[in-house]
Amino acid sequence: MIKLLATWFGIGYIKGGGTIAAAVTCGLVWLLWPTQAGQNNWIFIAITILITLLGIWLGDKVEPFWGKDSYRVVIDEVAGMLVTMIWIPHNAWLLLAGFILFRFFDMVKPLGIRKLEDLPGGTGVMLDDVLAGVYGNIILQVAVLLMHC
Secondary structure, three states: OHHHHHOOOOHHHOOOHHHHHHHHHHHHHHHHOOOHHHHOHHHHHHHHHHHHHHHHHHHHHHHHHHOOOOOOOOHHHHHHHHHHOOOOOOOHHHHHHHHHHHHHHHHHOOOOHHHHOOOOHHHHHHHHHHHHHHHHHHHHHHHHHHHHO
16 A cells, blocks of 8 residues: 555556656646635645655655655655645646646756755655745746736
């Protein structure tokens, strides 16, 4: 069960698993938006925090088997994509932009993101993606503000 969740139900075993996990998360966000959890930002944030904490725990558990920050672990991409979309209006174009921004920051790892990978265990696995999500979210927030001005 630990490996199943860490790989986000097997996605981590697929080539390009990180990108696929982020794309699947976009689909989940799209499906979640019309529900109570999607309408209430605090529920969305609580889900994001729970997945992040679960990912830290799972990262600690699978590291002895797969090594530090294995490509198989993609729950970090799920958390990072969710962070990207916190407080973002429900709009398909913003979701697509969030996906592109998150993947950019997750792959390039600028502005201190790479340093977070050095943190021990599951914390390092998860927090670099969370920070990539924060950067993507900031850019989306600015874009939303500019679109409304």
